[in-house]
Amino acid sequence: EIVMTQSPATLSVSPGERATLSCRASQSVSNYLAWYQQKPGQAPRLLIYGATTTDTGISARFSGSGSGTEFTLTISSLQSEDFAVYYCQQYDNWPRTFGQGTKVEIK
């Protein structure tokens, strides 16, 4: 099973600032990496797939980079609606696995 490790666990950011979230895979997943946003009481929402492709309707503030074992999600200028928990997920191998999440909170 591929273990996905996200850092940091919590990120404190002021509105308008940039946020950089990291995700590391225990072995290469090529570019089969997705990012999700989850707000309290809601289901996760797909933001990025293929490591770099933004899903339909997702703000251009969100961008993804990386390949192999190291990935980054960048939120260019945090808005109030962006404070949430973010998960990465690999879909290169079975079983599909998620990182433990990074909580982005207001500084």
Next chain:
Amino acid sequence: QVQLQESGPGLVKPSETLSLTCTVSGGSISTYYWSWIRQPPGKGLEWIGHIYYSGSTNFNPSLKSRVTISVDTSENHFSLKLSSVTAADTAIYFCARHLWGGMGPFDSWGQGALVTVSS
């Protein structure tokens, strides 16, 4: 736009079987893969397994011995059964659709159903 809705008992006794159904509306269940994912309260996400509209399945090895997933294309829904449950199975259970008909990421999710295992 496709919508998914989980339904089933919110309370299950230890050692019994958890049963949930995901009803798909606004689109056909055909030509897509569909998954169950769970999230213990306050914790992360765990993929349980998926089913193709044809009925082929794949499961997380950690749960494989206890999981059954089935599909009913005439009713446009798919179902999860998890046997011999314990308190560790208490979680929010989500159903989700895989993007583009493949086995990749999950682009549509149900709102989730909290299932508590308790006597």
